[in-house]
Amino acid sequence: MNDADILDLTAAQAARAIGAGSLSARELFDAYLARAREDQLNCFSWLAEQAPTHAAPTSPLNGLPLAVKDLFCTEGVPSQSGSRILEGYRPPYTATAVSRLKGAGATLLGKTNQDEFAMGSSTENCAYGPVRNPWDRERVPGGSSGGSAAAVAAGLAPWALGTDTGGSIRQPAALCGIVGLKPTYGAVSRYGMIAFASSLDQAGPLTRDVTDAALMLRHMVGRDACDATSLEFPQELALPAAKRLDGIRLGVPEELTGEGIEAGVLESFQAALTLAQDLGAQVHPVKLPHAPHALSAYYVLAPAEASSNLARFDGVRYGMRAEDPRDLLAMYTRTRHDGFGAEVKRRIMLGTYALSSGYYDAYYGRAQRVRTKIAEDFKAAFAQVDLIVTPTAPTVAFRLGEKTADPWSMYLNDYCTVPMSLAGIPAISIPCGLSDGLPVGFQLAGPVFSENRLLDAAFALEQALGFDGSAARG
Amino acid sequence: MIDRAEVLHVARLARLQLSEEEVVAMAGELSAVLDHIAKIGELDLDSVSPTSHVVEVTGALRPDEPVACLPRDVALAQAPAVSGDGFLVPSPQA
Numbered sequence: 001m002n003d004a005d006i007l008d009l010t011a012a013q014a015a016r017a018i019g020a021g022s023l024s025a026r027e028l029f030d031a032y033l034a035r036a037r038e039d040q041l042n043c044f045s046w047l048a049e050q051a052p053t054h055a056a057p058t059s060p061l062n063g064l065p066l067a068v069k070d071l072f073c074t075e076g077v078p079s080q081s082g083s084r085i086l087e088g089y090r091p092p093y094t095a096t097a098v099s100r101l102k103g104a105g106a107t108l109l110g111k112t113n114q115d116e117f118a119m120g121s122s123t124e125n126c127a128y129g130p131v132r133n134p135w136d137r138e139r140v141p142g143g144s145s146g147g148s149a150a151a152v153a154a155g156l157a158p159w160a161l162g163t164d165t166g167g168s169i170r171q172p173a174a175l176c177g178i179v180g181l182k183p184t185y186g187a188v189s190r191y192g193m194i195a196f197a198s199s200l201d202q203a204g205p206l207t208r209d210v211t212d213a214a215l216m217l218r219h220m221v222g223r224d225a226c227d228a229t230s231l232e233f234p235q236e237l238a239l240p241a242a243k244r245l246d247g248i249r250l251g252v253p254e255e256l257t258g259e260g261i262e263a264g265v266l267e268s269f270q271a272a273l274t275l276a277q278d279l280g281a282q283v284h285p286v287k288l289p290h291a292p293h294a295l296s297a298y299y300v301l302a303p304a305e306a307s308s309n310l311a312r313f314d315g316v317r318y319g320m321r322a323e324d325p326r327d328l329l330a331m332y333t334r335t336r337h338d339g340f341g342a343e344v345k346r347r348i349m350l351g352t353y354a355l356s357s358g359y360y361d362a363y364y365g366r367a368q369r370v371r372t373k374i375a376e377d378f379k380a381a382f383a384q385v386d387l388i389v390t391p392t393a394p395t396v397a398f399r400l401g402e403k404t405a406d407p408w409s410m411y412l413n414d415y416c417t418v419p420m421s422l423a424g425i426p427a428i429s430i431p432c433g434l435s436d437g438l439p440v441g442f443q444l445a446g447p448v449f450s451e452n453r454l455l456d457a458a459f460a461l462e463q464a465l466g467f468d469g470s471a472a473r474g
Numbered sequence: 475m476i477d478r479a480e481v482l483h484v485a486r487l488a489r490l491q492l493s494e495e496e497v498v499a500m501a502g503e504l505s506a507v508l509d510h511i512a513k514i515g516e517l518d519l520d521s522v523s524p525t526s527h528v529v530e531v532t533g534a535l536r537p538d539e540p541v542a543c544l545p546r547d548v549a550l551a552q553a554p555a556v557s558g559d560g561f562l563v564p565s566p567q568a
Contacts, residue, residue: 225536316553317561346507423528
């Protein structure tokens with residue numbers, strides 16, 4: 001098979017071709033490694049030197065190369081969560097999500113750049129420079145899993161692993177014209193993920209199509225003794241096959257489909273919704289009255305958890321240490337000053353403030369109550385409809401530097417994705433069209449552990465949409 | 475509004491040194507973000523219980539059996555400074 005033919009294959013197709021003997025795992029790996037080495041988008045923080053020398057035994061994933069977001073610990077391989085403070089860190093163990101995929105036959109191709117500690121929506125907050133969007137290099141790929149999303153969209157990796165705390169898989173998937181799935185909270189072990197906000201962080205796939213997302217997810221899920229919040233997935237995860245959406249009730253929340261959403265994005269979203277109706281879906285308006293408050297609650301809860309999680313970076317056990325500190329306290333404060341970037345400092349400050357004496361009830365306590373209301377809103381909506389659909393992000397990919405001066409304008413990127421994160425429910429973004437030549441994402445969300453239904457519906461819609469992402473692969 | 479003194483107080487709690495420039499920027503940026511967040515103050519939440527965990531977890535406890543942990547040399551291998559069998563840090567009162 002020549003390289004152009006290899007590049008046309010999805011991950012699932014490549015695994016099948018290897019199984020059938022028309023392609024070797026080595027050929028596939030070498031083709032992607034050669035492309036990744038020529039990367040001009042700054043997707044990767046580390047690349048494998050060569051394909052594994054021993055032939056991989058037949059396995060479900062047949063040696064498929066995998067790009068992994070930097071924040072997943074990978075034994076002996078740099079894992080810095082996009083931060084200077086973890087300079088030189090090579091973890092002594094591998095994250096469960098990665099080791100499960102390796103166990104199913106995946107091979108580590110590279111680690112991908114991200115917003116530092118996953119804090120950002122543009123992958124501009126990366127210690128190793130911003131990642132660029134393959135659809136337009138003057139624009140951001142979204143974030144925080146921007147390196148993973150751009151690598152898959154540009155055909156530098158067949159698929160990639162990311163994490164989503166408030167939209168960090170779905171939003172970059174939308175801005176890069178690929179598929180991104182945030183699983184139910186607890187479906188995938190968080191062990192070995194460098195933590196941002198532990199009650200929200202979830203690992204998930206960034207892939208070229210919905211079938212690949214299902215294929216990756218089925219090899220990630222399950223209870224892990226190393227993560228007490230992980231759960232056994234209640235069913236087998238199937239590869240999606242639905243062709244129609246007959247009888248599926250789609251709920252459109254007015255709070256997330258009106259004000260604040262760019263006209264071109266709404267137009268593309270509405271067109272996909274009409275197509276869903278042609279496939280047999282019923283569309284109903286639903287209410288998520290507290291969704292407009294989700295962002296406020298999130299920007300209390302996530303920074304609060306981050307301020308606690310990031311206390312471990314103190315220059316004692318790993319990473320960098322400030323030079324010649326005069327005493328222990330100076331070592332802590334100077335190491336953190338030198339090692340953290342501006343957005344991480346901002347969130348540590350915000351979180352510390354929200355948890356500090358006198359403010360805890362007004363901020364953290366209230367935000368946890370808003371979170372309850374948001375989960376209740378979804379529960380009430382799912383009594384009326386099967387899935388909820390929204391645009392994934394309020395805008396298409398924006399220009400580098402466009403939103404860095406005003407933190408809240410950057411945070412607004414997560415407006416449509418944060419409510420699902422707070423409720424712990426699964427959601428997927430699929431590309432539904434172009435606006436001004438840039439991809440638009442369509443988000444579907446379902447109740448806890450509804451991944452099979454979600455993937456099936458997303459698959460049926462994907463087939464009908466026929467989105468062509470090949471332009472980004474050059 | 476968050477003033478300079480409050481920024482310095484929170485930075486001390488967070489064990490974070492800030493440059494003069496950062497202190498000034500932080501006061502403005504945090505105030506702006508907190509203005510947006512303040513909107514949740516308008517909601518009536520008195521009868522609402524706070525979320526502690528979004529998905530019900532039962533039986534998360536495992537048998538309390540000792541297992542091997544990271545070998546000491548492996549745990550120390552990534553440290554900026556070690557002394558014998560421990561992490562080396564400056565004195566608290568230099």
